[in-house]
Amino acid sequence: MTDTPLIAILDDEPEIRRLLSAALEDAGFRTQSFARATEFEAALRRITPDACLIDLGLPDRDGLALVHRLATESGAAIIIISGRAQVQDRVTGLELGADDYIIKPFEPAEVVARIRARLRRPAQTPRGSSSTVRFAGWTADFDRYLLIAPDGRETPLSHAEAEVLRMFTDNPRRLITRSQMLETLGGAAGDSFDRAMDVRISRLRTKLGEDPKNPRLIKTIYGAGYIFLAETG
Structure with missing residues (x-):
């Protein structure tokens, strides 16, 4: 090994x-x-x-x-x-x-x-963090790359989706700007990075059953960034 x-x-x-x-x-x-x-x-x-x-x-x-x-x-x-x-x-x-x-x-x-x-920047378990995080009835298992719904249904997370969700659950109820995303997740600044973040957040919202016109958990603050509105535990 x-x-x-x-x-x-x-x-x-x-x-x-x-x-x-x-x-x-x-x-x-x-x-x-x-x-x-x-x-x-x-x-x-x-x-x-x-x-x-x-x-x-x-x-x-x-x-x-x-x-x-x-x-x-x-x-x-x-x-x-x-x-x-x-x-x-x-x-x-x-x-x-x-x-x-x-x-x-x-x-x-x-x-x-x-x-x-x-x-x-692995998605799973930064030092001092739990490998599972609970929020709004959901559970994110970062070791197994799974999103577990309140009814127990399991949905796989890609590495990219897990990275973004980990960033949000580590920073609940705080504005996360594009520059902070770049610093946390890595990559090259520019339209490609911004588009990648938009796509990953859109996929996360879909897996969380969010209304794209009025999301409850991942809120877009236009011109500023995003806020994850759920309490975590």
């Missing part, structure tokens, strides 16, 4: 797999690489990666469908690496549950930095 984070790399280009593996292993990570989605999915039965680097242009599977499955079934951080540079592709990837989106060609050092940023 080891505490060294495991990074799964899924890309059908051998040179990219070699490049990423070398950079990540030099940075102290463990890696496993896969050329096809079927190989990767079979491996998930025996390995639990801390982060997954996913190419969208796979020969045997729709990359976006795989991202969505990982976001709903896995606690791993998901980073898309793709040659698709259109804004809509990035937005769709984030909406389906990716934590980040890197466009090819890329610098290996940038990928390493993005992964470190994601894993440096």
Whole structure:
């Protein structure tokens, strides 16, 4: 057993797999690489990666469908690496549950930095915090990446959704600005970060059964940020 984070790399280009593996292993990570989605999915039965680097242009599977499955079934951080540079592709990837989106060609050092940023801020259990938080009849289990409704129904949380919910439950009834989100969650400032936050908060509201026109728990303060209105325990 080891505490060294495991990074799964899924890309059908051998040179990219070699490049990423070398950079990540030099940075102290463990890696496993896969050329096809079927190989990767079979491996998930025996390995639990801390982060997954996913190419969208796979020969045997729709990359976006795989991202969505990982976001709903896995606690791993998901980073898309793709040659698709259109804004809509990035937005769709984030909406389906990716934590980040890197466009090819890329610098290996940038990928390493993005992964470190994601894993440096895990959703589960900061020091002095509980792994489960209760609010307004709901329970968030950050170790298992689950949102448990008042009636006991369980809904999976993606890594990205859990990060945002953890930020809110750690700061109830306080205004959280965009700059504070950036500092807490990491990333690059700009429209892409703002859009990613909007998408994740929208997904959280849906899972919490919120009325999008009049949310009770996650309130938007236009021009300022967000407030999580529930008491936590």
